[in-house]
Amino acid sequence: MSTATPQKFEFQAEIKQLLDIVIHSLYTEKEIFVRELVSNASDALEKLRHTQITEKEIFDDKLELEINVTTDDKAKTITIQDFGIGMTRAELVENLGTIAHSGSKQFLKAMGEGGAKNSNLIGQFGVGFYSAFMVAKSVKVYSHSWRGAEQGHVWSSDGSGSYEIEESDGQRRGSKIVIELKDDCADYASDWKIKEIVERYSAFVSFPINLNGKRINTIQALWLRSKNEIKDEEYTEFYKFQSHAHDDPRLRLHFSADAPLSINALLFVPKDNTEKLGFSRLEASVALYCRKVLIDSKPKDLLPEWLRFLKGVVDSEDLPLNISRETMQDKALIAKLNTVITKRLLKFLEEEAKNRVDAYNEFYAEFGIFLKEGAAMDYTHKDSLVKLLRFESSLTEKGKTTSLADYVSRMGSEQKEIYYLVGPNRAALESGPYLEGFKARNLEVVFCYEPVDEYVMGNVREFDSKKLTAADHADVKLSDIPKPEGALSEDDTKKLTSFLKESLGARVEEVKASDRLVDSPALAVNADKFMSPQMRRMMKAMKKDGADEPVKVNLEINPRSAVMKRLFETHTTTPDRAKLVAEQILDNALISAGLLDDANPMVARLYKLLETA
Numbered sequence: 001m002s003t004a005t006p007q008k009f010e011f012q013a014e015i016k017q018l019l020d021i022v023i024h025s026l027y028t029e030k031e032i033f034v035r036e037l038v039s040n041a042s043d044a045l046e047k048l049r050h051t052q053i054t055e056k057e058i059f060d061d062k063l064e065l066e067i068n069v070t071t072d073d074k075a076k077t078i079t080i081q082d083f084g085i086g087m088t089r090a091e092l093v094e095n096l097g098t099i100a101h102s103g104s105k106q107f108l109k110a111m112g113e114g115g116a117k118n119s120n121l122i123g124q125f126g127v128g129f130y131s132a133f134m135v136a137k138s139v140k141v142y143s144h145s146w147r148g149a150e151q152g153h154v155w156s157s158d159g160s161g162s163y164e165i166e167e168s169d170g171q172r173r174g175s176k177i178v179i180e181l182k183d184d185c186a187d188y189a190s191d192w193k194i195k196e197i198v199e200r201y202s203a204f205v206s207f208p209i210n211l212n213g214k215r216i217n218t219i220q221a222l223w224l225r226s227k228n229e230i231k232d233e234e235y236t237e238f239y240k241f242q243s244h245a246h247d248d249p250r251l252r253l254h255f256s257a258d259a260p261l262s263i264n265a266l267l268f269v270p271k272d273n274t275e276k277l278g279f280s281r282l283e284a285s286v287a288l289y290c291r292k293v294l295i296d297s298k299p300k301d302l303l304p305e306w307l308r309f310l311k312g313v314v315d316s317e318d319l320p321l322n323i324s325r326e327t328m329q330d331k332a333l334i335a336k337l338n339t340v341i342t343k344r345l346l347k348f349l350e351e352e353a354k355n356r357v358d359a360y361n362e363f364y365a366e367f368g369i370f371l372k373e374g375a376a377m378d379y380t381h382k383d384s385l386v387k388l389l390r391f392e393s394s395l396t397e398k399g400k401t402t403s404l405a406d407y408v409s410r411m412g413s414e415q416k417e418i419y420y421l422v423g424p425n426r427a428a429l430e431s432g433p434y435l436e437g438f439k440a441r442n443l444e445v446v447f448c449y450e451p452v453d454e455y456v457m458g459n460v461r462e463f464d465s466k467k468l469t470a471a472d473h474a475d476v477k478l479s480d481i482p483k484p485e486g487a488l489s490e491d492d493t494k495k496l497t498s499f500l501k502e503s504l505g506a507r508v509e510e511v512k513a514s515d516r517l518v519d520s521p522a523l524a525v526n527a528d529k530f531m532s533p534q535m536r537r538m539m540k541a542m543k544k545d546g547a548d549e550p551v552k553v554n555l556e557i558n559p560r561s562a563v564m565k566r567l568f569e570t571h572t573t574t575p576d577r578a579k580l581v582a583e584q585i586l587d588n589a590l591i592s593a594g595l596l597d598d599a600n601p602m603v604a605r606l607y608k609l610l611e612t613a
């Protein structure tokens with residue numbers, strides 16, 4: 001039944017409720033109404049394209065499949081027109097007068113559950129077509145269905161309880177939504193503002209979007225195209241546009257999956273790690289799309305924290321546009337996406353490490369710190385992440401690295417643990433006293449140069465069922481090797497260690513002879529199980545409690561070294577001088593361990609020793 005006179009309808013009660021909230025909300029990001037209406041326009045065009053396949057008789061069949069947005073800042077209006085499928089009179093009533101939209105239903109439910117004070121919910125849910133009423137004094141929807149026999153109509157409402165439908169002649173196919181803006185929302189009639197909003201949310205909508213006659217979406221949604229058709233330059237251009245970047249991407253992963261979710265993803269690793277350069281902590285910035293329409297440009301839970309350096313796009317058809325972090329169902333969807341994408345990315349990095357070694361190592365030098373963070377904190381992906389870590393070791397050349405898997409492949413059958421040493425650089429570790437016992441036994445030691453390494457190794461704990469052990473730890477036991485001639489006898493060694501303990505008093509917990517020394521006279525090992533030298537340094541830097549407590553060390557001495565033999569000879573003949581030497585030996589050991597807090601007493605003592613030299 002069609003009628004020439006306007007006919008008035010009451011909105012369904014739920015719509016009234018929804019409109020009341022939308023109109024009176026103080027929600028600040030009102031701009032999402034543009035996204036919602038452009039998405040509806042794009043859906044309408046998509047539906048028409050489908051209809052064209054099966055139906056011969058389409059009204060206004062020559063029209064381009066495009067979206068035209070026009071603004072009029074004098075009249076304070078914005079118009080969004082599509083040449084899509086359109087709506088009949090009955091469809092106008094059904095679609096715009098009753099609640100079908102699942103997002104709106106969820107929204108109302110959340111508001112009912114005490115969300116009424118939280119106007120942010122609008123942004124999270126999106127309320128589809130009705131979001132127009134956040135900015136509108138009145139909304140008119142001119143629509144003509146693709147069915148030629150139908151008459152065109154105009155639906156109009158000011159968002160209060162009712163709407164009107166009237167016949168309207170001379171319409172093109174599709175829908176044209178004219179919004180008369182509220183006075184305080186007149187900005188949305190400005191060309192630049194709408195351009196910015198459309199570029200943010202709808203840049204990749206596949207149909208042309210013209211703003212005041214000018215096409216504004218020119219970059220394609222590359223992630224939906226087939227890999228072999230895309231040139232490198234296109235990827236780079238896309239990366240720069242989408243991530244607002246100026247560099248060329250370092251690595252890229254373009255993939256799609258069908259199960260358990262439909263996913264199209266295009267991910268990039270940038271050239272530089274800006275966190276390393278001292279810029280602020282990165283924010284998750286892989287954007288989440290549903291069929292080319294932006295859902296969230298910074299979704300927090302889409303990827304694990306340690307992947308915050310990634311850029312790019314994840315698109316899943318299985319997501320509702322108005323996805324909400326509040327509902328369990330949507331949370332589960334995002335968690336599923338997270339798992340699939342993270343696994344795929346880890347596999348990709350493993351392949352890179354195998355097939356493009358140099359590129360991987362360059363990536364690792366820049367972004368390895370994130371993989372370490374993941375290895376230490378992300379229990380789910382720990383095993384894959386540890387495989388991706390790289391270190392120098394006592395067997396690599398300077399600047400070359402090894403994986404822990406390769407380390408294990410070189411281990412002798414009697415070696416049960418993986419040894420590592422943390423220090424500022426290779427030279428410091430190689431010249432320190434800790435390595436020599438391992439070298440003498442042909443045991444490889446992993447070198448760690450970054451302050452976080454100790455924490456990482458401590459959290460990773462083991463690899464391939466082999467314990468990760470700090471080579472400078474007090475508990476390390478090394479196998480016996482033939483002792484060189486000319487060492488102090490066991491008896492003499494005992495005498496010397498008691499002398500040392502007596503001389504050094506509370507500065508040492510214990511003094512004993514050591515197996516792990518070959519050339520150096522002595523070394524200090526941390527006797528404090530709860531605070532390693534590195535931790536202590538860090539706490540000192542942060543001025544934390546406990547950092548000022550005297551260090552607790554064990555002194556291990558080398559009964560084969562000339563210094564110890566000489567000390568043994570003189571400790572009875574010139575005990576005062578021998579005491580000074582003992583103190584000096586301990587300080588030297590503390591320096592190697594990075595545990596000497598104040599060097600001044602040592603300098604004074606050295607002068608005293610030089611006087612008697």
Ligand code: ADP
Binds near residue numbers: 082101
């Ligand atoms: P949703 O788009 O999520 O279904 P909306 O409230 O935005 O929810 O829209 C309700 C319904 O109105 C849509 O499902 C669609 O059938 C119809 N509709 C909205 N905009 C258009 C349009 N531009 N062309 C054709 N139909 C539309």
